[in-house]
Amino acid sequence: MEEPNNAGYVALGETSFPTLDKSQKVSILPLVFLIFYEVSGGPFGVEDSVQAAGPLLALIGFLLFPFIWSIPEALITAEMGTMFPENGGYVVWVSSALGPYWGFQQGWMKWLSGVIDNALYPVLFLDYLKSAIPALEGGFLRIVAVLALTVALTYLNYRGLSIVGWVAILLGVFSLLPFVFMGLVAIPKLEPARWLVVDFSNVNWGLYLNTLFWNLNYWDSISTLAGEVENPNRTLPKALSYALILVVSAYFFPLLIGTGAVPLHQKMWSDGYFSDIAKILGGVWLRSWIQGASALSNMGMFLAEMSSDSFQLLGMAERGMLPEIFGKRSRYGTPLTGILFSASGVFLLSWLSFQEIVAAENFLYCFGMIMEFIAFVKLRIECPAAPRPYKIPVGTVGAILMCIPPTLLILVVLALASLKVMAISFIAVIIGLIMQPCLKYAEKKRWLRFSKNSNLSSTYSV
Numbered sequence: 489m490e491e492p493n494n495a496g497y498v499a500l501g502e503t504s505f506p507t508l509d510k511s512q513k514v515s516i517l518p519l520v521f522l523i524f525y526e527v528s529g530g531p532f533g534v535e536d537s538v539q540a541a542g543p544l545l546a547l548i549g550f551l552l553f554p555f556i557w558s559i560p561e562a563l564i565t566a567e568m569g570t571m572f573p574e575n576g577g578y579v580v581w582v583s584s585a586l587g588p589y590w591g592f593q594q595g596w597m598k599w600l601s602g603v604i605d606n607a608l609y610p611v612l613f614l615d616y617l618k619s620a621i622p623a624l625e626g627g628f629l630r631i632v633a634v635l636a637l638t639v640a641l642t643y644l645n646y647r648g649l650s651i652v653g654w655v656a657i658l659l660g661v662f663s664l665l666p667f668v669f670m671g672l673v674a675i676p677k678l679e680p681a682r683w684l685v686v687d688f689s690n691v692n693w694g695l696y697l698n699t700l701f702w703n704l705n706y707w708d709s710i711s712t713l714a715g716e717v718e719n720p721n722r723t724l725p726k727a728l729s730y731a732l733i734l735v736v737s738a739y740f741f742p743l744l745i746g747t748g749a750v751p752l753h754q755k756m757w758s759d760g761y762f763s764d765i766a767k768i769l770g771g772v773w774l775r776s777w778i779q780g781a782s783a784l785s786n787m788g789m790f791l792a793e794m795s796s797d798s799f800q801l802l803g804m805a806e807r808g809m810l811p812e813i814f815g816k817r818s819r820y821g822t823p824l825t826g827i828l829f830s831a832s833g834v835f836l837l838s839w840l841s842f843q844e845i846v847a848a849e850n851f852l853y854c855f856g857m858i859m860e861f862i863a864f865v866k867l868r869i870e871c872p873a874a875p876r877p878y879k880i881p882v883g884t885v886g887a888i889l890m891c892i893p894p895t896l897l898i899l900v901v902l903a904l905a906s907l908k909v910m911a912i913s914f915i916a917v918i919i920g921l922i923m924q925p926c927l928k929y930a931e932k933k934r935w936l937r938f939s940k941n942s943n944l945s946s947t948y949s950v
Contacts, residue, residue: 512821513718516727518653519710521660523731524738525792526709527558529785530663531742531762533608534703538757540696543747544686549700550739554732556893561707561857562732563880563890564864566725569711570877571867573720576803577711578860585863585870588809589924595804596920598856602709602797603830604849605702609786609793610634641787642831645794648820649716652791659788663781666766666774667742673770674749682748694904701850701901703739707732708860709793712800716821721877798826806941810927815939851905851913854898861891 514522537546572580578598583591614624614633623629645652707728714720746765756764763782767775802823805815818824867874868887882890905913930936 512648512650512716514649514653514713514716515718516723516730518650518657519717519723519727520730520734521656521788522653522792522795523707523710523727524660524734525656525785525788526706526796527731528703528735528738529789530660530738530781531667532782532785533759534699534739534743535757535759535761536695537699537703538743538747539754540692540699542686542691542754543683543743543752545691545696546747547683547740547743549696550704550736550743553700553704554736556897557701558704558707558732558735560890560894561705562728564860565708565711566728566878567876567880568860568864568867569714569724570721571874572711573714573717573724574803574806575713575715575799576807577714577800578708578856578863579712579800579804579809580807581711581867582859582863583807585866586859588807590859591807592804592809592924592927593917593920594856594859595800595809596923597852597917599797599800599830600916600920601849601852601856602706602793602800604852605706606790606793606797606830608849609790610637613637613783613786637787638790638831641790642794642827645791645798645827646818646820646822646824648822649713649795649799652795656788656792659784663785663788664738666777666781667738667745670766670769670774670778671741671745673774674745677749677769678745679748682752683744685747685752694906697897697901697904698850701897704735705850705853705857708857709796712796712803715803716799725878794827794830797830798823801826801829808938808940809924810938811936812939813937815941850901851909852916854902855913855917857898858895861895865891 534546534550537549540546541549568581569577572584574580576595579591579595582594610633614630624633644655710724710728714724717723742762746762750765750768760782763775763778766778801810801814802817804810805812814823814825814829816823816825865884865887868884872884880887880890927936927938931938
């Protein structure tokens with residue numbers, strides 16, 4: 489990404505955004521790892537790409553897919569996130585371009601997508617531990633484990649975003665180190681011919697694309713807490729750049745090791761299989777480290793996702809889209825109501841399977857991304873002179889062309905979804921379409937209290 493220019497943020501409306509004390513702001517290193525956990529958290533969960541398509545397509549996918557999706561999404565997030573450096577992120581972008589009604593729809597779909605995504609992490613956490621603790625595979629103990637994990641991580645999120653950021657750094661280092669050791673142990677056993685295995689007649693394209701998409705999206709999630717970032721005009725673009733390199737490396741090299749150092753048993757490549765590879769290459773101690781790293785990685789992803797989801801609700805409340813209670817902060821500066829609402833979704837959705845959760849959240853996420861692309865292009869066309877502290881070095885035509893490949897990918901992902909996922913997703917969309925006018929009616933009747941932060945600029949006039 490190019491270096492941000494020296495222009496300070498000037499709101500499209502009248503006034504500036506509220507700020508926290510500098511000591512409470514998130515600096516670049518914690519922000520990099522928050523983005524890392526919003527998007528990735530390490531190679532845990534990429535195993536299904538090998539089961540679906542074999543080693544060659546899995547490796548190619550994690551090299552090429554970032555150019556089709558991750559880089560465009562990260563660039564748009566850098567430009568729009570510095571143009572609107574406030575909590576709420578993409579909700580504010582869409583509201584500015586398309587109006588508050590569609591901004592609310594964006595917020596509903598992306599929040600619901602994020603909550604569904606967060607329901608994955610207890611599932612992955614327990615899948616990695618069930619080989620060591622078989623009782624966690626199902627039944628009462630599994631339910632208790634999900635509840636206990638969710639409560640503990642929710643409390644940590646409540647204690648403050650700065651704490652979450654520094655915990656993310658520690659978890660990230662611990663989660664990636666065992667793959668460095670696994671790579672060193674695997675060098676003598678690597679057979680490059682194994683990387684070239686592919687059988688196009690047996691590729692499960694739906695599972696393959698959903699796995700790639702899930703593991704390489706959510707770059708825009710960090711925008712929902714841009715108001716908590718120290719000097720976002722410079723910090724946000726740099727952090728996205730560094731996180732992009734970290735994420736792609738954390739996927740590609742473990743896949744390279746795992747597919748090249750052990751014989752291929754394609755059907756065994758499912759979530760948790762890296763721990764089995766670690767045992768083959770390094771013994772029980774390395775398998776235990778991988779399992780522990782997976783557990784801690786899922787903690788990091790849960791914390792980062794919940795931070796994004798809850799601050800999004802806070803930003804929407806500050807814009808008057810949600811009742812005032814969602815805009816209240818705890819004594820630690822965190823959005824308590826948003827955290828509680830986001831945690832509740834995990835309890836409701838944790839019974840779904842890994843593949844069902846991935847497909848459902850991808851489907852809703854796609855709708856939200858289409859609106860983000862429209863908002864990005866529309867603001868480029870209608871507000872070309874608006875201050876953009878970071879601006880992608882392309883003109884209007886280039887901005888449109890940049891959005892075409894990811895949009896085509898979105899259409900493919902939507903087309904490959906099952907009827908069950910489509911039905912559930914459309915019901916969720918319809919709920920959002922009805923919910924917004926209902927909330928407006930409740931505001932008019934004064935059944936619920938709404939308020940707008942007077943320090944925020946008026947962006948809807950754009």
